[in-house]
Amino acid sequence: MTDDSKRPPRRHRRPLQAAFAVLLAAGAVIAIPQLADAATTLQSLARAKGKTVGFALTSSYLNEPAYRNIADTEFNLVVAENAMKWSETEPSRNQFTYAAGDAVADYAASGGKQLYGHALVWHQQYPGWVDGISGGTDLLAAMKNHIANVAGHYAGEVVAWDVVNEAFEDNGSRRQSIFQTRIGDSYIEEAFKAARAADPAAKLCINDYSTDAINAKSTAIYNLVRDFTSRGVPIDCVGFQAHLILGQVPSDLQANLRRFADLGVDVRITELDVRLQTPADASELATQRSDYQKVFTACANVTRCTGVTVWGITDKYSWVPDVFPGYGAALMWDENYAKKPAYDGAAAGFGGTVTTPTPTTTTGSPSPNPTTPGPGGGCAVSYGVNQWNTGFTANVTVRNTGSGAVDGWTLRWSYTGGQTVTQSWSSSVTQSGTAVTATNAAWNASIPAGGSTSFGFNGTHSGSNPAPAAFTLNGAACSMAQG
Numbered sequence: 001m002t003d004d005s006k007r008p009p010r011r012h013r014r015p016l017q018a019a020f021a022v023l024l025a026a027g028a029v030i031a032i033p034q035l036a037d038a039a040t041t042l043q044s045l046a047r048a049k050g051k052t053v054g055f056a057l058t059s060s061y062l063n064e065p066a067y068r069n070i071a072d073t074e075f076n077l078v079v080a081e082n083a084m085k086w087s088e089t090e091p092s093r094n095q096f097t098y099a100a101g102d103a104v105a106d107y108a109a110s111g112g113k114q115l116y117g118h119a120l121v122w123h124q125q126y127p128g129w130v131d132g133i134s135g136g137t138d139l140l141a142a143m144k145n146h147i148a149n150v151a152g153h154y155a156g157e158v159v160a161w162d163v164v165n166e167a168f169e170d171n172g173s174r175r176q177s178i179f180q181t182r183i184g185d186s187y188i189e190e191a192f193k194a195a196r197a198a199d200p201a202a203k204l205c206i207n208d209y210s211t212d213a214i215n216a217k218s219t220a221i222y223n224l225v226r227d228f229t230s231r232g233v234p235i236d237c238v239g240f241q242a243h244l245i246l247g248q249v250p251s252d253l254q255a256n257l258r259r260f261a262d263l264g265v266d267v268r269i270t271e272l273d274v275r276l277q278t279p280a281d282a283s284e285l286a287t288q289r290s291d292y293q294k295v296f297t298a299c300a301n302v303t304r305c306t307g308v309t310v311w312g313i314t315d316k317y318s319w320v321p322d323v324f325p326g327y328g329a330a331l332m333w334d335e336n337y338a339k340k341p342a343y344d345g346a347a348a349g350f351g352g353t354v355t356t357p358t359p360t361t362t363t364g365s366p367s368p369n370p371t372t373p374g375p376g377g378g379c380a381v382s383y384g385v386n387q388w389n390t391g392f393t394a395n396v397t398v399r400n401t402g403s404g405a406v407d408g409w410t411l412r413w414s415y416t417g418g419q420t421v422t423q424s425w426s427s428s429v430t431q432s433g434t435a436v437t438a439t440n441a442a443w444n445a446s447i448p449a450g451g452s453t454s455f456g457f458n459g460t461h462s463g464s465n466p467a468p469a470a471f472t473l474n475g476a477a478c479s480m481a482q483g
């Protein structure tokens, strides 16, 4: 065992409360969170709902000011993308190295962010020496020792651990990992018991991918949770990774979260990203926006959903293109740290309003709309709503049927049924009496000939909610397409 592993848990070395007391004495502790809350951020929206919004951190990226700024301001939870995994923390048997993990923990503590632990037992990113263990008894001892040390080291700092990661196959059977084949079915509960002993305060989670829908795999985990709770085996939470494909957010995501919550455990979206075939076009980014909103909304609507964590900040550093060549653009900030529409979707899902930035090349006023639809211009608008008693969500698609590109657009229509627009995304929608005006966001200003863009908004109505009779695009009348 290294000297480091013999040191007491980090909480005894530098208690969080003591760290805050120091900050308070320095007059800083109030200022830092207030800065973050001054504008609407994802973390201020999350906090208002009693939830967290987290991101997977690789500490070296913090050297980039843009990365650092987003990390500091937008999130109130941090998880190590790789630094707390078995291969990183115990590269040789019983030799523990915590420098990389500690950097993540220190970053979380310094910013008053929650720290989430990932992952104690996983069939990937474990060290080679584990493969050399032949007997189940010895492997079980090694696994318990690993958990005792790592969970013990971060005790008092992590709010929750992914104790076991990706233990099931899509058909609901146990993954035939080294832990399963050599130790047997009991390895999962042994891991949870060891984690509870090492850190009684941390919530203990089982985490997996492709479990976002109600399916064989998520049902296998559901049955495991039910079994553990009935037998008194510790388990507190279930993580749903949500590594999703564009346009494929399961329609039963919320129902799935709720059925687990009804078992009495917390649930969390742990590794959200939405990949697409690159390069992304405006319509795909709009779909991605909607996908992010659906996931955040599902969490917002389930009380025991403790939050949403995204698996990285910027497309520049996402794991996706390495594993799925040709795919990427899965996160909320692009390679240049520009906010994507997905950010608006996340914010809207947590109850926020649209924050799509105006172009940085202008003086800060909304994007100008000087051009008309292209030469021989024409446009077609499809308008669809989902409505309930007194509210509705509208989705509008504008197609440029002219022969030239539209560069900056304004769509106008009238509401004659007493409707009021309350919140929009992917465009800025304003209303004066019955007259409604939607102008492009920075990223969807250009609509090529034959191309289209979509935006949406929420509104209220007073019982009747008739569709607008006509739309104009940059002053030209549009035809009505099928809604």
Ligand code: G3I
Pocket: 081, 082, 124, 125, 165, 241, 271, 319
């Ligand atoms: O650190 C080495 C570096 O020294 C070496 O030069 C380089 C060459 O390939 O590899 C580096 O290690 C890489 C490591 O990330 C750190 O960047 C590994 O090759 C690479 O495989 C590893 O990928 C990580 C992956 O887990 C491992 O399976 C991704 O960053 C990480 O985002 C990903 O995260 C997982 C979650 O833990 C569990 N759920 C799925 C998710 C996505 O796969």
